Amino acid sequence: MYEQIAFYLFSALTVGLFMVTVLSKNILYSMTSLAAGMVLISGFFFLLGADFLGVVQLIVYVGAVMALYAFAMMFFDATRDIKEKNTSSALVFLLGGMAALLLVVVFAAPIMGENIQASYPVIEGVGNAESVGMVLFTKYLVPFEVAAVMLLVAMIAGIILAGKKMDHSLTTVDDPINVQEETK
Amino acid sequence: MIGLSHYLIISGILFAIGLVGVLRRKNLLMLFFATEIMLNAANVAFAAVSNYYHDLTGQMFAFFIIAVAASEVAVGLGLLIVLYKKFGTLDLDDLASMKG
Amino acid sequence: MEKYVYIALFAPLVSSIFAALFGMSSKKNFVGVIASLLLATSFMASATLASYIAEGGAAIHVTMMEWIGAGDLMIPFGFMVDHVSVTMMVVVTLVSTVVHIYSIGYMDHDKSFNRFFSYLSAFVFSMLVLVMSDNFAGLFIGWEGVGVCSWLLIGFWYHKEDVSPEVNPSISPSWAANEAFIVNRIADLAMLVGIFVLYWNTGSLQYDVVFAELPHLDTAILTTAAIALFIGAMGKSAQFPLHTWLTDAMEGPTPVSALIHAATMVTAGVFLVIRANPLYSMDAVSDVSYFIAALGTFVAFFAASMALVNRDLKRIIAYSTLSQLGYMFAAAGLGAYWIALFHLAAHAFFKALLFLGAGNVMHAMHDELDIFKMGGLKQSMRATYYYMGIASIALAGIPPFAGFFSKDAIIETAFNEGTLILWIMLVVTAGMTAFYSFRQVFLTFNGDHRYKEFGIHPHEMYKFVLVAMSPLALLAMIAGFFQGSFQEFITKLLPNYEMSHHTHELVYYLGGLVLVVAVSGIALAWKKYGNGLKRDEKCENSFIYQLLKNQYYIPHFYAEFISRPYALVSEMMWRNVDMKIVDATVDAIAHILYFSGDKTRKMQTGNLSHYLNWMGVGFVLLLIVAAITTVIG
Numbered sequence: 001m002y003e004q005i006a007f008y009l010f011s012a013l014t015v016g017l018f019m020v021t022v023l024s025k026n027i028l029y030s031m032t033s034l035a036a037g038m039v040l041i042s043g044f045f046f047l048l049g050a051d052f053l054g055v056v057q058l059i060v061y062v063g064a065v066m067a068l069y070a071f072a073m074m075f076f077d078a079t080r081d082i083k084e085k086n087t088s089s090a091l092v093f094l095l096g097g098m099a100a101l102l103l104v105v106v107f108a109a110p111i112m113g114e115n116i117q118a119s120y121p122v123i124e125g126v127g128n129a130e131s132v133g134m135v136l137f138t139k140y141l142v143p144f145e146v147a148a149v150m151l152l153v154a155m156i157a158g159i160i161l162a163g164k165k166m167d168h169s170l171t172t173v174d175d176p177i178n179v180q181e182e183t184k
Numbered sequence: 185m186i187g188l189s190h191y192l193i194i195s196g197i198l199f200a201i202g203l204v205g206v207l208r209r210k211n212l213l214m215l216f217f218a219t220e221i222m223l224n225a226a227n228v229a230f231a232a233v234s235n236y237y238h239d240l241t242g243q244m245f246a247f248f249i250i251a252v253a254a255s256e257v258a259v260g261l262g263l264l265i266v267l268y269k270k271f272g273t274l275d276l277d278d279l280a281s282m283k284g
Numbered sequence: 285m286e287k288y289v290y291i292a293l294f295a296p297l298v299s300s301i302f303a304a305l306f307g308m309s310s311k312k313n314f315v316g317v318i319a320s321l322l323l324a325t326s327f328m329a330s331a332t333l334a335s336y337i338a339e340g341g342a343a344i345h346v347t348m349m350e351w352i353g354a355g356d357l358m359i360p361f362g363f364m365v366d367h368v369s370v371t372m373m374v375v376v377t378l379v380s381t382v383v384h385i386y387s388i389g390y391m392d393h394d395k396s397f398n399r400f401f402s403y404l405s406a407f408v409f410s411m412l413v414l415v416m417s418d419n420f421a422g423l424f425i426g427w428e429g430v431g432v433c434s435w436l437l438i439g440f441w442y443h444k445e446d447v448s449p450e451v452n453p454s455i456s457p458s459w460a461a462n463e464a465f466i467v468n469r470i471a472d473l474a475m476l477v478g479i480f481v482l483y484w485n486t487g488s489l490q491y492d493v494v495f496a497e498l499p500h501l502d503t504a505i506l507t508t509a510a511i512a513l514f515i516g517a518m519g520k521s522a523q524f525p526l527h528t529w530l531t532d533a534m535e536g537p538t539p540v541s542a543l544i545h546a547a548t549m550v551t552a553g554v555f556l557v558i559r560a561n562p563l564y565s566m567d568a569v570s571d572v573s574y575f576i577a578a579l580g581t582f583v584a585f586f587a588a589s590m591a592l593v594n595r596d597l598k599r600i601i602a603y604s605t606l607s608q609l610g611y612m613f614a615a616a617g618l619g620a621y622w623i624a625l626f627h628l629a630a631h632a633f634f635k636a637l638l639f640l641g642a643g644n645v646m647h648a649m650h651d652e653l654d655i656f657k658m659g660g661l662k663q664s665m666r667a668t669y670y671y672m673g674i675a676s677i678a679l680a681g682i683p684p685f686a687g688f689f690s691k692d693a694i695i696e697t698a699f700n701e702g703t704l705i706l707w708i709m710l711v712v713t714a715g716m717t718a719f720y721s722f723r724q725v726f727l728t729f730n731g732d733h734r735y736k737e738f739g740i741h742p743h744e745m746y747k748f749v750l751v752a753m754s755p756l757a758l759l760a761m762i763a764g765f766f767q768g769s770f771q772e773f774i775t776k777l778l779p780n781y782e783m784s785h786h787t788h789e790l791v792y793y794l795g796g797l798v799l800v801v802a803v804s805g806i807a808l809a810w811k812k813y814g815n816g817l818k819r820d821e822k823c824e825n826s827f828i829y830q831l832l833k834n835q836y837y838i839p840h841f842y843a844e845f846i847s848r849p850y851a852l853v854s855e856m857m858w859r860n861v862d863m864k865i866v867d868a869t870v871d872a873i874a875h876i877l878y879f880s881g882d883k884t885r886k887m888q889t890g891n892l893s894h895y896l897n898w899m900g901v902g903f904v905l906l907l908i909v910a911a912i913t914t915v916i917g
Contacts, residue, residue: 096204103196154255161262
């Protein structure tokens with residue numbers, strides 16, 4: 001009963017918040033609603049018993065990614081409303097609607113392969129974080145390390161791209177556009 | 185009782201919302217937001233399948249998706265900043281330089 | 285003994301490859317010498333094998349390697365040396381050796397000297413594969429190899445211009461080569477069908493297996509196979525109606541003509557029939573065999589009649605080959621396989637001699653072939669005169685030369701079988717043969733010196749060439765005496781054929797009759813041409829003369845009713861089918877791509893947003909496919 005209430009509540013809220021994110025003219029609004037939606041998504045994870053994933057969602061998305069967006073926002077003029085020539089809404093909503101409809105059709109169809117074998121079954125009586133850790137550090141050790149390296153590379157890339165010599169263009173110093181900008 | 189289909193359907197709807205964003209918005213930052221929505225929709229589907237089949241693989245997948253998304257944001261935002269410094273705008277219509 | 289088999293078979297191949305190494309360089313005498321030596325080696329090996337077999341040795345069977353193995357089909361690359369093939373090997377290698385030596389002299393002034401030897405040896409190799417193979421597949425490979433080499437050799441002087449019939453009645457070498465090849469391909473198709481039929485029904489291509497299976501097969505299948513194989517033989521041996529290529533093949537260098545006619549090509553058809561004698565001697569296919577005999581007789585007569593009036597030295601000899609092949613088929617068709625093979629061997633010797641002699645004349649006369657422009661050559665070319673005389677006597681069937689024994693045996697066979705019409709035609713043909721061969725000799729070597737009008741100074745051929753020809757002359761004279769021993773030798777493998785008692789009693793009368801007919805032919809030739817050429821306008825304008833001169837208008841008939849309609853149909857197919865359907869389809873595919881590319885180019889706006897929209901469209905399309913498969917599945 002609680003699960004149902006929670007599911008429908010979360011569903012309605014995430015759909016609403018993400019609609020705001022996608023449709024809002026103001027970047028701050030959409031970013032805020034995105035952050036709120038992320039929190040609710042972590043609610044789904046808790047509902048599904050994936051506690052560890054939910055926590056990671058909160059820390060990484062709501063904590064790190066959103067903070068990153070917020071910092072990035074400082075470079076852009078965030079208070080101003082975005083003026084953009086939107087593509088004809090009819091086409092967009094037709095495509096989006098159809099995608100949603102088709103996904104629903106696909107997912108609502110009776111699922112084939114009832115005899116799917118769980119390759120890493122959830123162990124009874126062991127906490128979610130513990131079992132995730134066990135699988136992650138045994139079976140998925142190499143992908144995990146690769147992901148770690150990837151994050152490191154991404155971090156360095158982010159620092160280089162955004163951080164170094166903030167007043168100069170990094171990639172193309174001789175670029176005439178940048179020279180003009182600098183002279184201005 | 186909430187079944188697997190419920191979760192999959194909400195995941196599909198969220199994905200479609202993200203898609204609408206990708207299709208509709210011209211601002212690169214908004215495109216990033218829409219992409220985040222789509223990634224999260226996929227994560228929900230993975231977690232749901234993982235739960236209903238009692239298999240941790242789905243959660244592992246979602247976990248790695250989060251890692252990828254985090255790196256994507258780090259690099260992508262850096263690129264956005266460079267772009268903004270160079271052109272003074274993030275609007276795709278103004279950034280169109282690949283005239284065919 | 286196995287190593288002799290390999291030596292005999294591969295020496296010509298080595299020779300061919302060796303000569304090919306120098307194919308593009310200028311004339312080198314040693315190439316010809318080494319090629320001749322290798323051929324002589326092959327002959328020695330063949331002779332050794334022959335003596336081994338003659339002394340009662342078992343047939344040698346070698347399997348070089350597994351050649352084709354696919355599913356149930358197993359074709360080993362195997363060779364067999366038995367009585368029949370060893371006879372052929374000896375004949376082929378002997379004649380080829382002489383021809384090789386002869387070519388050193390004959391091709392002396394040709395700048396493609398080395399290339400010529402390469403082709404010539406390859407020709408011999410193909411023929412050896414043909415006769416030595418122990419299965420139909422190998423036979424067919426050799427068969428095709430002979431076809432290719434003949435194409436190369438007939439068209440050896442491919443650069444010669446095509447001149448109008450008034451200047452030179454012959455046609456261009458490249459045309460003749462193509463004609464020979466195409467006519468042979470038509471026949472080869474039938475032969476292939478025959479081989480397939482045999483394989484289909486017996487499950488093997490090995491001679492021994494196939495022949496062992498034959499008694500269990502249907503009459504219809506046997507008849508089909510016999511007919512199809514014989515059509516193949518008809519093409520190679522130039523039997524009517526596929527005979528036109530043989531005379532046109534005279535465009536090639538004369539040694540090639542000698543080789544084609546005596547040893548390596550036209551005899552292949554006869555060889556096939558002899559090799560397949562278990563098939564042709566069955567009662568079920570007696571009609572086919574009789575047809576072979578009848579066709580052979582007809583061709584013998586038909587070709588001899590055309591030779592009566594021809595003015596081209598080499599073509600006369602070519603017609604005589606055609607005629608003699610007819611004799612061989614007549615014998616084979618009547619079941620006298622060993623007689624056919626005997627005539628084949630004897631004929632090879634004197635026909636090669638005749639051609640090489642004609643080559644000498646041609647060499648002396650600066651490529652002039654019209655016998656009406658010759659005459660009195662015996663003063664300047666005594667040795668050639670004797671050679672040609674010997675060969676012609678042998679051909680005409682005057683005892684004790686080779687032709688008498690072999691041809692007489694065939695005529696006796698026709699009598700013995702009670703096929704009187706065939707017998708009469710063969711006897712008449714014998715008279716015609718005598719007439720035209722001596723007509724040609726007399727016109728060339730006797731009478732007044734007509735060539736002087738054309739400013740030609742004939743000279744004799746090189747000494748070594750004349751010496752090299754002597755074995756052939758010797759064999760043309762004495763080969764007939766070996767009839768008895770040959771019969772004893774060959775009938776260990778081939779079914780024996782003995783004359784009935786009745787025929788045996790009459791044998792002297794029959795032989796005498798043939799002899800009288802032949803001698804009277806010679807006498808007629810002497811009377812008409814012995815003392816120079818006296819042209820008879822009335823006779824030359826008569827219908828029969830014109831008919832024969834134009835080869836019964838068969839080439840015209842082919843040109844008008846086969847080549848021309850074929851060209852028309854081809855043209856039509858080209859314009860309507862090829863251009864409008866095949867080409868148009870290909871062009872249409874290109875146009876569709878071009879058009880769609882042109883139209884969809886507008887998608888490439890350079891705006892990332894538009895690309896994303898298209899990506900969305902693609903995503904939805906994929907989802908539709910997924911949804912459809914989900915719902916259906």
